[in-house]
Amino acid sequence: MRTPFRSKIAGIGSYLPKKILSNSDLEKMVETNDQWIRERTGIERRHLAAEGEYTSDLCLHATERALQDAKMNSSDLDLILIATSTPDQVMPNTATVLQHKLGISGxxxxxxxxxxxxxxxxxxxADQFIRTGTYKNILIVGAEILHRMVNYKDRETCILFGDGAGAWIMTQTDFDSPDGLFSTHLRANGEVGDLFILPAGGSKIPYSQEVLDKGQHYVMMKGRxxxxxxxxxxxxxxxxxLKSNSIQSEQVDWVVPxxxxxxxxxxxAEHFGIPKEKVIVSLRETGNTSAASIPLAFDMGVREGKIKRGQMILIAAFGAGLTSGSALMRY
Ligand SMILES: CC(C)(COP(=O)(O)OP(=O)(O)OC[C@H]1O[C@@H](n2cnc3c(N)ncnc32)[C@H](O)[C@@H]1OP(=O)(O)O)[C@@H](O)C(=O)NCCC(=O)NCCS
Structure with a gap:
């Protein structure tokens, strides 16, 4: 839809918990080794939330940094969106918990x-609300504490996942402005949804002793x-x-997958015809942090001086569902 507005990033921030789980730590827990994990996944370590630290706490740290970067206060926000599969609890949602921790209401x-x-x-x-002029400043946070949903006896999954959070403040800009978000594309293929699941805790399999005995409170995955x-x-x-924006892959400065x-x-990168050097890779340090991974990788790319304002950025995601999506923007 063509409206007078588009959205753009006003500020970014991220947070990784202090505790680290290295590949050599995992060697002591399951039958695996550092070399296998590095060669098959690229991961070297992951950060784990401390006891008493919740998803909303990770969100709060990342948000405070993003607000500072945007030179805004929490009272400037019009909407809070949190992408997570590991909320503080099923109800109420974690966005309301974060709102309270930010000291705002309404x-x-x-x-x-x-x-x-x-x-x-x-x-x-967020982009739809900004394009329609409904809201001006929107906080989006991707945050996970996945290590609490992982079975540390299952070597195929426990080596992959870590905790963290990344936040963006999206704000309104003129449609004709040179920077901002050009498009998002979202997809899902529910027919292969059984490839990656966390079976218990919903209406299908409520928690019980049997759930705990069978380990149905942990993620299960067909990795290959x-x-x-x-x-x-x-x-x-x-x-x-790229096609919907009439852009060639050579015009992309960074892919943040x-x-x-x-x-x-x-x-x-190979299928897409883009050099590997143009792909931001942060998983060595973080593992797979699910919904947090893209804003964490983006923030790392900015802090390392790779991603700069004015550059063309392509974002790509996939996950359980199987869901997938992309976004193209000039930062
Ligand atoms: C999980 C994953 C790392 C496994 O790598 P892979 O190359 O596909 O490995 P395979 O499953 O073919 O297993 C190869 C062998 O390594 C073994 N293996 C699996 N995990 C291992 C581990 N942590 N350490 C050592 N060996 C391991 C397997 O048992 C298998 O042994 P076998 O040949 O004797 O049967 C890889 O498939 C992957 O990353 N998949 C995507 C997962 C993902 O992204 N999930 C989240 C979605 S957002």
């Missing part, structure tokens, strides 16, 4: 559930099949973003 608060694609989904929701889908859907989403496995990122 503005709408919504959790977006689209697993690892959640941040791109939330970005798209997800890998195949991830490469295909992320490549397609990237192509869609969901950080699941470095081999997935290399494969997407």
């Amino acid at each position: 503005i709408p608060c919504l959790d977006v559930s689209a697993a690892c694609s959640g941040f791109v989904y939330a970005l798209s929701v 099949e997800i890998f195949r889908h991830a490469v295909r859907t992320m490549t397609e989403c990237c192509q869609l973003a 969901h950080q699941a496995n470095v081999r997935i990122l290399d494969s997407v």
Whole structure:
């Protein structure tokens, strides 16, 4: 829809908990080794939230940094969106908890559930509200404490996931302004939703002793099949973003993809025809942080002096569902 507005990033911030779980730590917990993890995933360590630290706390740290970067106060916000699969609790949503921790009240608060694609989904929701002129300043946070949903006896999943949060403040700009978000594309393929699940805790399998005995409160995954889908859907989403904006891949300065496995990122770069050096990789330090991974990688890219204002950025995500999405913007 053509309106007088588009959205752009006013400020960014991220937060990683202090505690680190390294590959050599994992060697002591399951039958694995540092070399296998590095070679098959690219991950070297992950950060884990401390006892008593909740998803809303990670959100708060990342938000405070994003507000500072945007030179705004929490009272400037019109809407809070949190992308997460690991909320503080099922109800109320974590966005309302964050609102309270920010010391504000009244503005709408919504959790977006689209697993690892959640941040791109939330970005798209924010963009629609800004384009229509409904809201001016929107906080989006991708945040996860995944280590509490992981079985540290399952070597295929426990090596992958970590905790963290990344926040963006999106604000309104003129449609004709040279920077800002050009498009978002969202997709989902529910028919392969069983490839990556957390079975218990919903209306289908409420918590019980049997759930705990069977380990249904942990994530379960068919890794090899997800890998195949991830490469295909992320490549397609990237192509869609460029085609709809009549942009060539050479015009993209940086690709910021969901950080699941470095081999997935290399494969997407190859299929998409973009040099590996133009892909931001942060998973060495963080592992897969699901909905937090894109804003964490973006923030790391900015802090390392790679991503600069005015550059063309392509964002690509995939996750449980299987959901996927892309976004194209000039930062
Ligand atoms: C999980 C993943 C790292 C496994 O890598 P892979 O190359 O596909 O490995 P495979 O599943 O083919 O397993 C190869 C062997 O390594 C073993 N293996 C699995 N995990 C291991 C570990 N942590 N340490 C050592 N060996 C391991 C397997 O048992 C298998 O052994 P076998 O050949 O004797 O049967 C990879 O498939 C992946 O990253 N998938 C995507 C997962 C993902 O992104 N999930 C989240 C979605 S957002």
